[in-house]
Amino acid sequence: MMNTGRSARIWLIVGVLILALIAVSYLELSWAPRRLTISEVWAVIVGSDITFNDVIVLKINAPRVALGFFVGGALGVAGAVMQAMFRNPMASPYILGLSSGASLGAAMAMLFTISFIPYLIAVPLLAFVFCMMTMLFVYSVARVGSETHMETLLLAGIAISALLQAVVSLLTFIAGDKIESVVFWGMGSLSGSSWNEIFTIIPIISLSFVILAAYAKDLNALMMGDVHAMDLGVDVKKVRLILLIVSSMITAAAVCFAGTIGFVGLIIPHILRILTGPDNRSLIPLSFLAGGAYLILCDYLAHVIYPSMGILPIGVITALIGAPYFVYLLRRRKTEMGW
């Protein structure tokens, strides 16, 4: 149930986001030293291209669009769920150190290749294991009784994040060129991922998204407090465990082939909550759509600002936008309206 005003606004925003997604996808697909026109991109998509534009569009640009959409969507959803679950509007996979945890797992899987586990399974799996351990650590540090303390949660996240990033840096130093660079793990990148890698994470992200969206109503109850949720008949322990596992899963899938891209999970659900209200039944799907479109846009901006393909890491852009927003949230804390 939503306010009548809110429910109309939600559909408006869905429309705007779909248009935005189409627009940024075109921009990203058309990116080349000489920008392709809409008709040229279209010709490639429908298969009537007679030039060699298909190499640019399908081999170089299309994977970035797909990866950007799913990674951005995953980060947006993970942020929305964590903010609700911890009742903390400043929680996000990046700030709580989960992205760093996942990247350590992924880096280790790439470095210590185990012969009997295929690379495409080992990387997301280890990313998930480390992400989950980080989540449990941060959560147990910040939890006192049935409350999680806002400041402790953020500080624990920052501390563990610094530690994990240091370990990742150490690994890249030891590994030489066997794994991705420090810049990749610290700032993320949408380039250089193969379709095999992308098609590995798409089902993980999609499945996690469906599960998280299905628990939206219980998440609403949890946003009021554990005791309130219990009084409404929610099995809080069970639901919380499921949410912890699945949000770690979606974060790990987003990070393992794209590195840590910060602040998407922070600002996307936050802005959407201002526009459409805190009901997770609409917020979670919207966060996916908006996160996906936003990350493709950020990747495009990374090209435009430094027009030498894929040199400027995407995390630079998301941090340039997201970090000031985080400071703004810290200053504001709570408006008259509430989060």
Place this chain on the structure above:
Amino acid sequence: MRIENLSFYYRSKPVIEGIDFEIEEGEVIGILGPNGCGKTTLLRNLNKNLNPKSGCVMLDGTDLKDMEKKEIARIISSIPQSNEIKFAFSVREIVAMGRMPFQEFLQGESKKDMEIVEDAMEKTGITHMADRYVSTMSGGERQKVIIARALAQTPKILLMDEPTLHLDISAQFDILNMVHKLSREEGLTVVIVSHDLPMAARYCDRIVMIHDHNIHAIGKTEDVLTQENMKVVFGVKADTVRDPDTGKIFVRLFDSCTSSEKRT
């Protein structure tokens, strides 16, 4: 509802031990005791928020242990102590959450649900602010919203944990008047946990006084709120006087007892 020999331990330390009493249909019953005596723990055992170490809570002849949480939430609703809500849910959205125990997984609010929600807001007098955000409201207003949500659960039993804490005195009367009226008019059973002696005297039919993890006294309000009981359990010098007009009793609080007085 029968509470039989109920004990709850926190890390092997007893919080309540061997509690035994019955809650009758349609009454307003107060569970009174000083802070930390285990009264909130007792309350949270009554809707399976906590599971007793031993003993049991019987609801219409069924042990709560054998009931689903959702099933219990259709019969018992509860108003927790803290109702701080940081997120900008509207009043109607919060009250609609009261219908959750009646919905299947993935199911939204039906038309009938929304009728019950409107009815609950009507009863608590908050219909005019249905579209306002709870995060902007005063403690008293928010308490009414939570009560409306509890009523949307169409409960037989309402549990209230320190309902007057953090509220202005006039809001305290508003809230308890409202709940008392619901009990008299609709036969709602109300269980109030509190340390507020004057409020309990005014609104409770019966009182259970908790002291040292156990029941110190139980019975009709005027029989339990004696000088002796209030001295031993709460450590205060207090007595009661009867209002000649209404026949109700009032608690007069004078002073705390000195430590030597407490011992005697």
